Amino acid sequence: MQESSGELQLSPVTRxxxxxxxxxxxxxxxxxGRLRSGDRLPGERQLAERLGVSRASVREALRVLEALDLVRSRTGTGPDSGSIIVQQAGGGPSRDLEAGGSLGGxxxxxxxxxxxxxxxxVEARVALEALSVRRAATETTADHLEVLEDLVVAMEAPGVDPEPFMRLDTDYHLALAGACGNRVVAYVMRSLRSAIDHWMHRMFEHNENWSELRAEVAAEHRSILELVRVGDGDTAAYEVEAHVRKAHERLKA
Amino acid sequence: MQESSGELQLSPVTRxxxxxxxxxxxxxxxxxGRLRSGDRLPGERQLAERLGVSRASVREALRVLEALDLVRSRTGTGPDSGSIIVQQAGGGPSRDLEAGGSLGGxxxxxxxxxxxxxxxxVEARVALEALSVRRAATETTADHLEVLEDLVVAMEAPGVDPEPFMRLDTDYHLALAGACGNRVVAYVMRSLRSAIDHWMHRMFEHNENWSELRAEVAAEHRSILELVRVGDGDTAAYEVEAHVRKAHERLKA
Structure with a gap:
């Protein structure tokens, strides 16, 4: 028997x-696959007993799972109370960035x-938006087109104020992401968008020439929608790239 | 004074x-900007006092911030103990998927x-990999090229076993992401990759014709690296798309 020649790769134990x-x-x-979407977890006390840990540890774990958007907890004693495995990724309130842990936040x-x-x-967003309109041009449904049409019409109305316009703008880009049919792309894009929105809002507040800006943005949205509608994904991708970069430049100015 | 006509939009108070x-x-x-990378948070007791909440609530909040990869906590009493604002996004152990809350997990x-x-x-990954090699072809540094070269050489060695090969493969794709110079793209790509790895591993275990598969994958990696090296981003993007899709098909087979 021989002693180790010092090549053991020992590292500190992290408990x-x-x-x-x-x-x-x-x-x-x-x-x-033993826990599925919509399943309810056992109560805190029961979990603590079965896992042999304190209720405080169970509660910390549940907070983490909530923050990761994997579990939703409701208080009370009704049939909807307790901790439920989420049924949809990114189902949380996307605009409430400070409430917790969306990827956007x-x-x-x-x-x-x-x-x-x-x-x-912005560059990561440009890449995913280009991909999503390219796919939307072939994959989209009549329902998605109708939603996009309604949003563009609302943005074209001359009297829209900055605040509701910003919301319509967000909804339009999220609807484009949804129209691409890839939920992962939509999820990541929504997250990037909501993170960028915070900075856009800041810059937006100081903007002049509101009515001109509004008309320009609405016209670009209209153009991208029509390209998606006729299935011209390449041109739509080109225009959405230019649109996102330009919007960003405009707001920095 | 008139009573509301029922158009009030009241919704349950969520505390x-x-x-x-x-x-x-x-x-x-x-x-x-009052808390910056590397700053240390006050201790649990102090936070609880200043915020007027229980220590249990402070601890739950710290767990959430850890899970979101915003705070790193070390036990003990030394200068590195306590809760520190992270200095790098995604700095956590990317392969330890079950340990907590990386985006990949x-x-x-x-x-x-x-x-x-x-x-x-896979499709989302394809899009981001294509973008990253396209950018890497113009943005990459000699250091990145050297890392990629070493990885490809290691993969080309005929004797490599599946397990270390998988690790080299992961490192190669992460190095490509790093070479693109966009940290957001690299972060999202690393996350997608680590999520996919779990399934790849499963499928990989049942694979036959190991030496043939290894040689094919290594050759594709070599080819993509050489295209990045000579700055041909378009062809590199095309090849990386084909490579990722093919790898996925191979493993499903």
């Missing part, structure tokens, strides 16, 4: 905390911390 | 819980819950 074990176990159950925070530049966010 | 208020306040401080969970199809993940 997972109790709440991390609880999160990991619930994630494993999801991966194994996380990207926003990393931008605020200067881990990301706003330009990098 | 934020204490821990959500704490999360929101810390996020606001980050947005305002969240995407993986949503795929397991069938909110996303694996195909949608």
């Amino acid at each position: 997972r905390r109790a709440y991390q074990e609880v999160v990991a176990q619930i994630q494993r159950e999801i991966l194994a 996380v990207l926003l925070m990393h931008t605020a911390l200067e881990h990301f530049a706003l330009e990098e966010m | 934020r819980r204490a821990y959500q208020e704490v999360v929101a306040q810390i996020q606001r401080e980050i947005l305002a 969240v995407l993986l969970m949503h795929t397991a819950l069938e909110h996303f199809a694996l195909e949608e993940m």
Whole structure:
């Protein structure tokens, strides 16, 4: 028998905390298919007993799962109370960025911390928007086109104020993402968009020439919609790229 | 004075819980620039006192901020102990998917819950990989090229086993993402990749014709690297798209 020649790769033991074990176990159950969308988790007390941890650890784990948008908790004692596995990704309130942990909120925070530049966010958004209109041009349904049409008509009305216009603008871009038929692309795009919105809002407040700007943006939205409608994905992708970059430049000005 | 005609838009009051208020306040401080990368948060007891909440609520909030990869906590009493605002997005251990809340882990969970199809993940990845090699072809540095070269050489060695090869493969694609110079694109791509890896691993275990498969994948990686090196972003994007789709098909077979 020989002693190790010093090539052992030992590293410090990092013990997972109790709440991390609880999160990991619930994630494993999801991966194994034993926990499914809409399933209700056992109550806090029951979970604590079965997992052999404190109720405080269970509660911390549930908060984390909520923040990750995997579990939704309702208080009370009715049939809807308790912790439910979410039934839809990104179903949380997308505009309430500060309420918790949407991906959009996380990207926003990393931008605020200067881990990301706003330009990098915009470029990533440009790439995904181009992809999504390209796909929307072949994949979209009459329902999606109708939603987009209604939004563009509302934006074309001369009297719209900045605040509701911004909301229509967001809805239009999210509807484009939805029209592409790829839920992952739509999810990531919605997140990028909501992170960028925070900065857009800031810049928007200081804008002059409102009616001119509104008319320009609405005309560009109209043009992209019509290209999607006739199935010209290449031109639509080109225009949406130019539109997003221009919007960003305009707001910086 | 007249009574409301029933058009009031009242909705149930949703009270934020204490821990959500704490999360929101810390996020606001980050947005305002008063909390910056590397800053240390006050201790649990001090936070609880200043915010007028229980220590349990503070702890829940810190768990959430950790899960969102915004805060890193170390136990002990040294200069590195306590809760520190992270200095780099996605700095957590990317392969330890079950440990918590990387975006990759969240995407993986949503795929397991069938909110996303694996195909949608792959398509989103294809789009971002194409974008990243296109940019890498003009933006990359000698350092990045050297890392990529080393990885390809290691993959070209005939004796590599599946397990280390998979790791080299992951590192190669992450290095490509890094070479594009856009940290948001790299962050989202890394997340998609780590979510897909879980399924790739599963499929990989059942694969036959290992040495043939290894040689094919290595050759494709070599080809993409050389295209990036000579600055031919268009062809590199085309090849990376084909490569990712083919890899996925191969593994399904």
